[in-house]
Amino acid sequence: MATMRYQQALRLAMTEEMERDPNVFLCGEEVGQYQGTYRVSEGMLQKFGPKRVVDTPISEIGIAGLATGAAMVGLRPIAEFMTWSFALEAMDQLVNHAAKITYMSGGRIQCPVVFRGPAGVGTQLSAQHSQSMESWYAHTPGFKVVMPAFPDDAKGLLKTAIRENNPIIFMEHAGLYGLQGEVPEDPDFTVPFGVAAVRRVGTDITLVSYSRGVHLCLKAADVLAKEGIECEVIDLRTLVPLDMETVVTSVRKTHHAVVAQEEWKNVSFGSELSARIHEMAFDDLDAPVGRVGGADVPMPYAKNLERAAIPTENDVIAAVRRALA
Amino acid sequence: MAKTTVERPVEDDIQSKELLSSYRLMLLIRRLEESVYRKFHEAKIGGYLHRYDGMEALVAGIIPFLQIPGDYVLSTYRDHAHALACGTSPRAVMAELMGRATGCAGGKGGSMHLIDPENGFLGGDGIVGGPVPISLGVGYALKYRGNGNVCVVYFGDGAMNQGGVHEAMNMIGLYRLPVLFILENNKYAMGTSVERSTGQTDFVLKAKAHGIDGEHVDGMDLLKVRDVAGRAIKKMRETCEPYFLEMSCYRYVGHGIGDDNTKAWTTYRTEDEVAQWRERDPLLRTGDYLEARGILTPELIEKFEAEIAAEVEDAIEFAEASAEPPLDSLYENVYSK
Ligand SMILES: Cc1ncc(C[n+]2csc(CCOP(=O)(O)OP(=O)(O)O)c2C)c(N)n1
Ligand SMILES: [Mg+2]
Numbered sequence: 001m002a003t004m005r006y007q008q009a010l011r012l013a014m015t016e017e018m019e020r021d022p023n024v025f026l027c028g029e030e031v032g033q034y035q036g037t038y039r040v041s042e043g044m045l046q047k048f049g050p051k052r053v054v055d056t057p058i059s060e061i062g063i064a065g066l067a068t069g070a071a072m073v074g075l076r077p078i079a080e081f082m083t084w085s086f087a088l089e090a091m092d093q094l095v096n097h098a099a100k101i102t103y104m105s106g107g108r109i110q111c112p113v114v115f116r117g118p119a120g121v122g123t124q125l126s127a128q129h130s131q132s133m134e135s136w137y138a139h140t141p142g143f144k145v146v147m148p149a150f151p152d153d154a155k156g157l158l159k160t161a162i163r164e165n166n167p168i169i170f171m172e173h174a175g176l177y178g179l180q181g182e183v184p185e186d187p188d189f190t191v192p193f194g195v196a197a198v199r200r201v202g203t204d205i206t207l208v209s210y211s212r213g214v215h216l217c218l219k220a221a222d223v224l225a226k227e228g229i230e231c232e233v234i235d236l237r238t239l240v241p242l243d244m245e246t247v248v249t250s251v252r253k254t255h256h257a258v259v260a261q262e263e264w265k266n267v268s269f270g271s272e273l274s275a276r277i278h279e280m281a282f283d284d285l286d287a288p289v290g291r292v293g294g295a296d297v298p299m300p301y302a303k304n305l306e307r308a309a310i311p312t313e314n315d316v317i318a319a320v321r322r323a324l325a
Numbered sequence: 326m327a328k329t330t331v332e333r334p335v336e337d338d339i340q341s342k343e344l345l346s347s348y349r350l351m352l353l354i355r356r357l358e359e360s361v362y363r364k365f366h367e368a369k370i371g372g373y374l375h376r377y378d379g380m381e382a383l384v385a386g387i388i389p390f391l392q393i394p395g396d397y398v399l400s401t402y403r404d405h406a407h408a409l410a411c412g413t414s415p416r417a418v419m420a421e422l423m424g425r426a427t428g429c430a431g432g433k434g435g436s437m438h439l440i441d442p443e444n445g446f447l448g449g450d451g452i453v454g455g456p457v458p459i460s461l462g463v464g465y466a467l468k469y470r471g472n473g474n475v476c477v478v479y480f481g482d483g484a485m486n487q488g489g490v491h492e493a494m495n496m497i498g499l500y501r502l503p504v505l506f507i508l509e510n511n512k513y514a515m516g517t518s519v520e521r522s523t524g525q526t527d528f529v530l531k532a533k534a535h536g537i538d539g540e541h542v543d544g545m546d547l548l549k550v551r552d553v554a555g556r557a558i559k560k561m562r563e564t565c566e567p568y569f570l571e572m573s574c575y576r577y578v579g580h581g582i583g584d585d586n587t588k589a590w591t592t593y594r595t596e597d598e599v600a601q602w603r604e605r606d607p608l609l610r611t612g613d614y615l616e617a618r619g620i621l622t623p624e625l626i627e628k629f630e631a632e633i634a635a636e637v638e639d640a641i642e643f644a645e646a647s648a649e650p651p652l653d654s655l656y657e658n659v660y661s662k
């Protein structure tokens with residue numbers, strides 16, 4: 001074990017996998033000479049050279065095509081989007097090509113590619129840069145969608161992603177890059193997809209989230225514990241595949257649930273979670289599933305408006321109180 | 326050149342007046358930009374923050390030729406200068422940078438999203454290349470109405486590598502739309518030099534490939550910029566044809582404040598290089614030219630500096646005294662009424 005930041009854990013995962021498998025390479029804007037926009041790939045160009053750490057122009061369609069095409073013929077690319085907001089440029093290559101080629105080829109073509117980069121909202125980046133869109137990808141058959149909340153998961157899940165034979169949407173959170181944690185240095189350490197983690201055990205209500213939302217839930221649980229309300233906090237880790245078993249087992253025990261996310265609330269991943277909990281555990285629920293999410297507006301710049309648009313632990317606490325009322 | 330006030334034809338007088346006012350505009354832009362990092366460090370400004378220092382001639386030599394209302398300007402996230410040149414007040418710019426209700430976007434946009442449609446400014450754009458496809462639609466509408474208006478779209482050397490930019494250029498070339506492309510070639514897109522981002526570094530050739538004529542201009546020479554842009558716009562009003570100007574220029578500071586804070590810019594350029602470009606500063610060169618012709622004097626520069634310092638200070642005071650947007654405006658304007 002070593003203490004490191006989320007961002008360093010990601011770098012370690014990429015470095016180890018590139019050392020293990022010569023077919024793995026990294027491409028994206030400013031990943032090399034500039035040392036990474038968020039320093040995730042710092043030092044990797046020096047270590048692996050320009051053939052395996054590829055600086056690209058500002059061409060997201062090109063980046064997605066480069067990675068997808070190379071994956072279709074046997075390489076294992078990691079494509080970094082400077083942020084997921086810019087991946088919108090590449091939507092067609094992602095959704096119409098990467099996600100579908102295995103199906104369209106009758107399984108004869110594999111597409112082992114990882115698309116990664118920072119997602120998440122905050123720091124006054126306003127409408128075009130501050131948004132979370134995981135449900136767009138979770139909605140698309142063919143993608144697996146990964147959203148780590150802690151440094152050890154960042155490493156273990158990214159390693160699994162790189163070894164997967166499918167296109168992976170790996171969404172980091174810019175606001176978590178500096179988060180410190182204990183991370184296994186063992187190069188064989190991986191975290192499997194589709195296995196949620198119970199981050200806090202509780203009896204009164206189940207809080208389900210992922211990425212930074214998990215931290216909001218943990219903070220809310222701390223506050224509520226002082227009033228004698230015990231929350232069970234579940235970190236999904238991967239949205240697709242989705243570990244409903246862990247969620248439903250918990251709901252059967254607590255009889256209440258709140259789902260929390262940063263993305264817009266309307267037609268969101270929380271909507272899906274809520275629907276599934278109702279379908280699978282309706283008889284166990286003592287109240288409708290509560291939902292916490294971002295305000296359904298383009299993100300405003302002004303501090304006070306941004307604060308009102310982004311969910312906080314107080315929104316989770318309020319949702320818990322409503323569910324338990 | 327000796328400093329003389331020999332008789333000049335009337336045309337020259339108009340030209341002198343215009344040059345002087347462009348010079349003053351460049352000075353205002355420079356001084357306002359110099360104030361914004363300070364305000365960021367005081368936590369009065371947040372988000373991303375990109376400055377225009379060194380590139381002032383690209384707006385001061387072009388936007389004054391526009392007829393507003395009627396003509397339109399689109400720009401990138403490096404947009405403070407474009408707003409000021411279109412006529413947005415320093416107060417409305419500064420208040421927007423500080424996220425106040427009195428800002429030109431009501432505090433909802435911030436630095437990257439200044440906007441002032443009443444003054445012909447259709448906004449900054451946070452997405453690299455984003456304004457170019459929009460300029461296609463604006464150009465189409467202008468041709469549709471047939472009033473001889475033009476759309477000026479500013480974008481970077483890095484933006485030239487976006488797919489959408491080329492779709493739009495192709496269609497603008499195909500439909501012959503009155504769009505003036507101002508390629509702000511400041512040599513870098515964040516940390517990536519032009520040479521490291523494209524196999525064809527002559528951007529005018531790329532325009533020509535789309536059937537759009539154009540030329541290279543020293544974008545740090547206000548007189549050249551004015552001369553070329555003035556002619557181009559005049560012709561475009563008559564012919565309704567697109568035109569492309571590759572403006573050679575340089576940004577003195579980092580890509581954005583993050584780049585400056587971390588000194589990441591040292592990964593792609595040297596202090597020497599920056600110093601060399603600073604010698605070609607548009608303010609210095611224009612100042613020298615005007616002084617040599619007796620149009621500008623040290624006294625006048627001093628007067629401008631004093632006025633502008635007061636204007637910038639006033640903008641800051643105004644912004645700081647302005648209220649944040651009301652909380653109930655959060656859901657306002659998601660849709661038109
Ligand atoms: C589609 C997209 N990709 C990436 C970015 C991140 N980004 C913002 S500015 C920039 C560099 C743009 O360079 P250039 O077009 O030359 O304009 P300059 O900043 O030099 O004025 C990058 C990569 C973005 N905003 N949009
Ligand atoms: Mg540039």
